[in-house]
Amino acid sequence: MAGTVRRGPFKVALGLLVCAATVLLVTPVAEAVPPPPPNPSDNDIAAAGAQVTSGIGQVSALINDVAAVGQQIQQLDSVVAAKREAVNKALVDLQTARDQADTAAAAVTGTQRALVASATAVDLARTNFDKFAEQAYMSPGSDSMVNYLSGGSPAQSLERAQMLSVASTSQDSALNGMRHAQIERANADSAARQAKQVADTAAATAQTKKSEAETAVSAAEAAVNEQTAQRNALVTQRDVAQQRLDAARQQVAGLQGERAAYEDWDRQRRAEELAAAAAAATAAVRAASDAAARERAAQLGDGDTSHTELGDDSGTHKSMPSKPSRPDGTPAELIEMVVDRAMSQLGVTYAWGGGNGDGPTKGIHDGGVADKYGDYKKIGFDCSGLMVYAFAGVGISLPHYSGYQYQMGTKVPVAQRERGDMLFWGRNGSEHVALYLGNGKMLEAPESGEVVRVTAVRTSGIMPKAVRLIS
Structure with missing residues (x-):
């Protein structure tokens, strides 16, 4: 670019205005302080304090009432818990008695079935042996035992006699075994009868336990209902006492809280005012500094060849001004x-x-x-x-x-x-x-x-x- 345009006072003044506007635009604007909260007077606070002082004894009594109610509730809870556990015990005993009765009844049924089977076996063995004896001695024939024993040689007769003795002994042994089994089944039948008696006793005990459990449940439910009503009444009393206590405390702190809120607001207001004043001062200082900076930059630029004019072949060169001081x-x-x-x-x-x-x-x-x-x-x-x-x-x-x-x-x-x-x-x-x-x-x-x-x-x-x- 040929020639140099000198910057006059108007340009410097314009730069100052622009810089100041820039600083003001980028300076954060403090948020508006909200309206002041109520500020109770010292007399109001003193009067409230006097009311609290006069009510200290009442508040203390309310605190004791709440503590006493809480202790009574704990005691009632313990009683209710004990009764409920007594119901649980009765129900467990009832179930145990029923289990014993079922076991005894099953034992009776098993022993009776075994006794019947044993008697049947003994009767069958006795019938078979009687038929054998009747055939051998009382009904001779071609195939009777008498003919069998009388036929043939003496040796054969002796051998046959021995066989008859063995058969008789075997039959007798079997009959004795059956009789022994019958005795054992009789003993089992006796044990079964005793088990039946135990079962009957257990059933009666179970029924008694059941009745006791039902009675305990009814008594416990009645006690629970009664104590629950009493608990609810005590809780209501406690809540009322707590509300009265809270009201007394609120009376103590109410106006003092309003005063504290007002003092916080007042501190915020003063801080906002100080911040606004500081921001205004900073804006003015920075505006002046930036204006001076623009003037120094203008002095640096006077006579310099622009970065965009490197290709200018006009032959015009600017003189280099002296560098301004920092x-x-x-x-x-x-x-x-x-x-x-x-x-x-x-x-x-x-x-x-x-x-x-x-x-x-x-x-x-x-x-x-x-x-x-x-x-x-x-x-x-x-x-x-x-x-x-x-x-x-x-x-x-x-x-x-x-x-x-x-x-x-x-x-x-x-x-x-x-x-x-x-x-x-x-x-x-x-x-x-x-x-x-x-x-x-x-x-x-x-x-x-x-x-x-x-x-x-x-x-x-x-x-x-x-x-x-x-x-």
Whole structure:
């Protein structure tokens, strides 16, 4: 661009107004203090205190009443629990008696069945033996035992006599076994009868237990109902006593609570007023500081060739003005000026090649991605242009290239970065630069299609050193 336009008082004044408006817009507005709560007078509080003092004895008595009611309820619970367990015992005894009766009845049935079977066997054996004897001795015939014994030789007769004796002995032994079994079954029958008596006794006992259980249940239910009614009455008395106690306590604390609420409100009101005054003072100071920063940036820009005019072949070159001195202030205050200037550009469009000490400028052609997004037609910042604008406000002139910015200032380990340091990515900082805000956050002009924003620090590809220009 040929020639230089000097900035007059009007432009400086306009910059002051714009900066002040920016600070006021970004300054948080305190929330409105709610209406004041009731504020009881000292006389009201004293009168309430006198009422509480006079009622201390009554409240103490109510506390004792509640404790006594609670103890009575515990005693009633113990009585009810004991009666209910007595019912459980009666029911268990009833079940045990029924089991014994069932067992005895089963024993009677088994022994009677065995006795009948034994008698039947003995009767059958006796009948068979009687038939054998009658056939052998009383009904001789061709096949009778008499003929069998009388026929043949004496030896045969002797042998046959021996066989008859063996048969008789065998029959007698079998009959004796049957008789022995019959005796055992008789003994079993006697035991069965005794078991039957035991069963009858157990049944009668079971019935008695059942009656006792039913009586105990009825008595317990009646006691439970009576004691439950008494418990409910006591609980009602306790609740009434508790309500009276709560009312007395509320009488003590009621007006004092209102006074405390009013005092809290009053403290909030004073704090809001102080915060508003401090915010107004800060806004005025920052507005003045930003106006001065704009003037210093304008001085830096006078005579510089714009980053977008590198291709200008007009042959016109501007003289380089003297560099303005750094403004007064502590390092912390200067860092806040830098951060304020950078944060004032939040939301400004990214434009590759855009930005200088005065603010956003039109981007330039890159022949690639930026042209695709039309950055050469947009007004905004790229990453290094945003740093140029931020630090110009404190008299620091930066080249519009992140790689050169990486060579300036003091390098510190990136792990020791502080608010106001510049962070870099790519070899020797050649890819990207951002302003560190603290607490893991940074401000950057990211890439084409985006806007100036605050984001978390990206550690991937970050350079191991940060650059500190103010210390």
